[in-house]
Amino acid sequence: MDPCLIVYYSRSGVTATVARAIAEVCGAELEALRAVQPITGVPGYLRAAWQALSGQPAPIAPLRHSADAYPLLLLGTPVWAGHMSSPIRQYILQQRPYFRDVALFCTMGGSGGASVMQAMAGLCQREPLATLCLREQDVRAGRHVDAVRDFAASLALRRLQRGGADGQAAGQQAPLQTPASSAPGGSAVSGSAP
Template identity: 55%
Template structure:
């Protein structure tokens, strides 16, 4: 088993692209949060914004991986109406007692990343070992790769120092 699990939700594929690149950089297992109800089309978009604004959780499928089995769980979400996605809110509420250490990331079309990262950390009741927020345009143009590499390096430093302390 790998020491890192990346759990993400992605409606449009932008957050999924970051999660996949980060999994490759960290040698991590990857888990996509599965929404029970589709969020396609205009109604799906409006429901997503409405749930985010009201801080409502969403119905999600049971996860395949157990976060307690990992040294780090990295959580990734899109920013919806300045808030974390409803499926990520549900996942954190269901699994937070199983997180040892967390890392956080978000993707956004506009702004609100810092607030979303803070809200995620508060909901987890843990300080992240590393965090990053990325703009959608940077992800689509691959201009985010240096930021992603720095994030992966931060995680590696903490992982390696914990491994050395246990040795």
């Protein structure tokens, strides 16, 4: 697979676990986002919930990797009150002019993953090559491994079908459809048909 970068925010470590698993399967580099204001304790949790609900981005620490150096970005977030995390929102707003292909993943306590994937795709102004939604309980129990492999396989297939980074000019994409299919462990993996 072409060089890719996984950019994610993880407050509790669940999304980080998924990001590392995807990186292992895809051979990707990792960029863990850090909020400038730590999201800890009750005040941090309430601020984060308000930012997520109101669609406010949260300032993030300087980045180690440049988005424009990667033909494929995989963006990951926890679901907060049915919304993407405010640090990933900030990253997308800050870096989206440099996005080429994207894939998206999220972790959630219960539900809301599909709407978060849709909101992230809209904010990225890109149709994702693949999406993955996992429940926190499945990740903590180690039941996410098969879904991660399916996600990586779907992503590799889509990149191959599209000719990888060389098949499209930077920033251009063919229109995609994204039918979702169920994956083991209560997760959902979707890819796009050619």
